[in-house]
Amino acid sequence: MTIQQDMMNAFTLEQLQEFDRQHHVHPFTDPETLKQAPPFLIDSAEGCYVSGQNIKLLDAMAGLGCVNIGYGRKELAEVASHVMNKLSYYHSFSAVSNPYAAALSAKIADIAPEGMNKIFISNSGSEAVETALKLVSLYWQRKGQPNRQTIITRDYAYHGSTIATAALNGNKEMGSQFGYGSNDHIVHAKAPYWYREGGDMSPDEFGVAAAQSVEQCILDAGPENVAAFIGEPVQGTMGIIVPPQSYWPEVERICRKYDVLIIADEVVSGFGRTGKWFGQEAFGFTADIMTLAKGLSSSYVPVSATVVSDDVASIIEDGSGLLQHGFTTSGHPVTCAVALKNLQLIEHEGMVEAIAVEKGPYLADRLNVALGDHPLVGEIRTSGLMVGIELTKNKATREQYPLELGICNHVSQSALMRGLIVRATGNVVVLCPPFVISNAEIDFVASILLEACNEVYAAIQQV
Ligand SMILES: Cc1ncc(COP(=O)(O)O)c(C=O)c1O
The missing domain is CATH 3.90.1150.10 (Aspartate Aminotransferase, domain 1)
Structure with a gap:
């Protein structure tokens, strides 16, 4: 074994723990914890x-x-090795692509809810959500309603940890700790958290009441200023808040009434976790944009996607010029090939x-x-x-x-x-x-x- 192939043979456990303590900054971690005990490798x-x-x-x-x-799963390792040997990288800017990005996009369109056929590929859930925010903004600009900038999110939401996505979270400290930018255009509606907030109402009564808090947010901001509502079909990170079945259809009805776009953040719920391919199917609504990550490749490689409905895509692609957005590794051949294989295994098995x-x-x-x-x-x-x-x-x-x-x-x-x-x-x-x-x-x-x-x-x- 060489160092590159097996670190556990090249160094002692204690050496690796010390490297980690000295040099590795851990996400969502109080540094004090790592001073008190070595990391578990x-x-x-x-x-x-x-x-x-x-x-x-x-x-x-x-x-x-x-x-x-x-x-x-060895099948994914084999695909990664094969593609890395054949096409280790090429970008997908301008009119260039690769077979794996093309095939993965087609596969996602195939299993996505009907009418969602355009896919932007990135690396993380946060990037997928951030991409959705940008596309929403572009959509309203190109529709001639640039004032539509307010995004309605919810208490207990989790949508990512970049500057823009953190501001959407229920945990407001995530947005405020770093102090960049203004969050004036972000509004929090009630979460459909019946156990904590439902009081004497039945779950279905409370589901409708929680949806109506979205309507209240729209009215408070002025419907002409509201761009989109974003929600996880089941709120995952903050405690698996399963909404009453009455909730999402009512949210959808309200958003359609005021022409507010719906972003379904399916980073956790996507690709089968709810027992349906997408949480939208489990909870009875259809989004305009959905965001995917985690289960897309089962996290064997970092990859995410923002899926856009035909209606939204037709406005964004109306010929008004360059999409000023993208990442070096958007549509990376290796990640796309691994994600495709992962989806095939989920389907075939x-x-x-x-x-x-x-x-x-x-x-x-x-x-x-x-x-x-x-x-x-x-x-x-x-x-x-x-x-x-x-x-x-x-x-x-x-x-x-x-x-x-x-x-x-x-x-x-x-x-x-x-x-x-x-x-x-x-x-x-x-x-x-x-x-x-x-x-x-x-x-x-x-x-x-x-x-x-x-x-x-x-x-x-x-x-
Ligand atoms: C619903 C949801 N959206 C977005 C994200 C952010 O994904 P990432 O950590 O890959 O940036 C997460 C992460 O847990 C999530 O649960």
Whole structure:
């Protein structure tokens, strides 16, 4: 083995940890954490498991909700190697393309909701969303309504971490920490978060009420100033907020009434995670633009896409000149080829149907049996293989534990000690397992989460 092929053989674990501590700036990390403990080095992964430092963990988060086909599929490595040997790179600016970018664009158009046929390829979810914002702006300029600049987003949203996309997030500190630019044109509507905000309303009543808060935002800004509404079909990063079925059709009706474009941010929900190819199909609406990343390549390589409806494309491509937007690696041959192969595997192995009829219902059932009556658990929300387990102090009143107590972190840490990776988000335990998770692995997830909740609940009782 040479250094280039296996770092674990070239250096000791301690050396690598020291390199990392000295030189690697970690995303979304308090540097203090890395001063207190060395980083945990994961160096291999297979199926639903990641391994490192002689520890093997079942990853019920599929990385960051992205390794949809599971880890270590050789077919993707072979495609990457083949294409990298044949065409390591060429750009796609002007009238140049490559076979893989062309074929991937056609494939996305083929599986996308009807009438969404134009695809812009970038590298990350944030870039896909930022591209959507630019295309929306161009659309309204070319339609002769340049005042339409307001973007309506929602509480608890997550749309990225670039300057423009961070301003769309529910976590406002992400936008304000760095201080660039003005966010005057961004407005937050209510999230369809029935458990926290629904009060005495039924979920469907609350879904309509939450949608009407979008209408209120449009009226407050003046419909003639509103460019678009952006939303994740299921809000993922901030706690798997599964909207009532009444929500999206009402949002769509309102947006159509005021001629406001709809951007569906399908970075997490896209490519089957909800049991449908796209979250729009699961929640009954059609967007004008959708953004895709994560599951597009199962994150084997960084790639994302912004998909535009024929109507929007016809305005943007009306001959008014150059699109002043793009990235060096937009349409990269290797990433496009890997994404294409990933989509073929999902399709040929019937993964989306399996989530809808088998794995999604089995996961929901096992979690409900294990945790439904648990005193620490207020609600278990599921959509396909997206799960949010809302912890509560009081099942009847839905009162939350103060976030400073870190109850949810304790649950996820307890699960980790038992060999299971889940994610703690505020007071919600989040699961987004790989599509290839087996029933036996689902049983393991449910039993470990029960043990973790029991342990944390017992500890709470003692204080
Ligand atoms: C819905 C949604 N949009 C956009 C993003 C940003 O993607 P990236 O981290 O690839 O920039 C994320 C990331 O989690 C996401 O969940």
